[in-house]
Amino acid sequence: MNKKSLYSNEAKWGIILALPAILGFLIWTLGPMIASFVLGFTDWNVVSTPHFIGIGNFRRMLVEDFIFKKSIYATIYYSVGSVIASIIFAFLVAFLLNQKVKGLPLFRTIFYLPSITPAIASAMLWIWLFNPDFGLLNQILQRFGLPRLLWIYDEKQVIPSLIFMSIWGMGGMMVIFLAGLQGVPQELYEAVEIDGGNWWHRFRYVTIPMMTPTIFFNLVMAIIGSFQVFTSAYIMTSGGPNYASMFYVYYIYLSAFRYGQMGYACALAIILFIIILSFTLVVFKSSPYWVYYESARRR
C-alpha cells in the first residue's frame, strides 16, 4: 500500500516537474512554428494587416527573387563543404590523439579552443587574417611563392574561404569523436592483430565500422548547424560580394528585420525547414547501409 501511494505521488510530481519543458515547447516551439506556417502564406509587412495570398510568397521566390536562388546555392555549397571538411579533419585529429599520445590534454585543448571562441570575435579575427594586403594568410602564401588570394573579397573564393575558416571550429566534433574512439573495445583490435592484420586493417575493419554511429551523430548535428550559419555573413561579408555569401538565415534576417517583410521571411523559413528536414531524412534513410549498431548485430 505504501508503495502504491508513492507511485501516484510520483506521477503527480513527474508531470509538475516536466511542466516547464512542456510549456516551453508549446510557447516557444510549437506555437511559433504553426504561426510561421500560417504567416508564410500572407503578405504581412509589420505595418499593414496581413492578407492571405496563397502560394504568392513561394512563387515570388522561384520566379522573381534571384537573391533567393543565390542564397540557396551559397548555403548548400557552404554546408556540404564545411560538413565534409570538418568531419574529415575532426576524425583525423581525434584518431591521431587516440594513439596514446603524451600531452593529450594539451593537444585536445588547442584543437578545441577555436570552437568555443565567440562567433563575433572569430569573425573579426578572420577578417583580419583574410585581409588581402596585410593578412596573415596571404603572407604565408607569399612566403611559399604562391599567388595571393582575395579570400572573402572575391565572389568565387568567398565560400571556400569560409569553409576553410569552419575547419578551425571543428573542435566540438573532434571531442565527440575522441570519446567514441576511446569506447571502441580493445579486444577487437587484438583480434585483428592475432589474425595478422596491420594498422590499416585495424583502421578499416574495426575503427571505421565501430565509429559509424558517432559519425552519424556528428553528421546530422553538423548539417543542422551549418545550414543556420549567420554571423560570418552578418559580420564579415554582408552576404557579398555579389550575394555570393548570402547565407539563408542572414537573408531571412534581412527580409524580416531590415525590409520588414515578415510574411515573406516566414515563407523563407518554411523552405529552410523543408531543406534541412530532407537533408537529415536522406542521412537517416541511408544509415542502415553504413551505420553499424552493436545491438543490431546481436539480434
Add this chain to the structure above:
Amino acid sequence: MALSKSLSIKLGKTITYIILALGSIVFMLPFIWLLRSSFMELGQIFILPPEWIPRPFRWQNYPEALTAAPFLTYFLNTLKILIFNESGVVLTSIICAYSFARLRWPGRDLIFAILLTSLMLPYAVTLIPTFILWKMLGALNTFIPLTVPAWFGGGMFNIFLLRQFFLTIPYELDEAAYMDGASPLKVLWSVVVPLSKPAIITVAIFNFIGVWNDLLGPIIYLSDPGKYTLAIGLSVFRSMYTAQWHYLMAASVVVLAPVILIFFIGQRYFIQGIALTGLKG
C-alpha cells in the same frame, strides 16, 4: 621481424607527433596573430613582411579600445542577461531532466520524444513569430526575451544531456531515499544532483558560452545602445573603427578571454560532458 615491427611503431608514433604538432601550430596561429596585433602600434601592424614581436609593447591599446566605446556597460548588460538566463537554464533543466529520467508518469516517453524533435527545428522557423509575440507583449528592447524563455526547461539539448546522465545513476539509491520517506524533490536534491555535478557543470558552461556568444538574439531584441551586449557592442565597434586593427583585436581579446577562462576552470568536467552528448546520441 619483431625488430621491424617495433621500428614501424616508433615511426608511426613520430609521424603522429609531427602531424599533431604542425596541426597545433596552425590552430594556434590565429590566436597568436590576434594577440600580437592587440599589443602593436598601428604602424607596426602594417609592416611587410609581418613582425611577430610587438615593439614597442603597447598594452595601452586595451584601455584605449575599451574606453572608445562603452564596453563596461556592454559587459554589465551581458552579465545581467547571463545571470538570469543561466539560473533559469540550470534550475529548470535539472528539474525537467529529473522528471523524464527518474519519475514514472503516464505518457512520459512519448512526450519526451515529441519535445526532442525541437532539436531538429531550425531556429529561423520560430524566430519571427517569437519576435512578434514579444513585440505584442511590449518586451522589445528589454532583456526579457533573452532571459525568460530560459526558465522553461532551458532547452531540450540540456534536458537531453542531463537525462542521459541521470539514467546512469542506480535507481536503488532513489528507492532507499523513498523508503526513508523522502519526496521526489528531496531525492533530486540529495541523491541525484550531488552525483551529477559533471553533467550539471557541463550544461552551465555550454549555456554560458551560448549566451556570451549569442549575436542574433541581442541584435533582434535590443535596439537602445545602452542595452547592448558585448557581442553587439563589438560588432558596432568594428563599424566605427574599421581599419584600427590594434583596437579591434584588443577588444576581441577582451570578449574572448572570459570564455577561455571559464573553459579552463571547468575543463575537467566539460570534456566529459561533451563526450556524453555524442555517445548516447
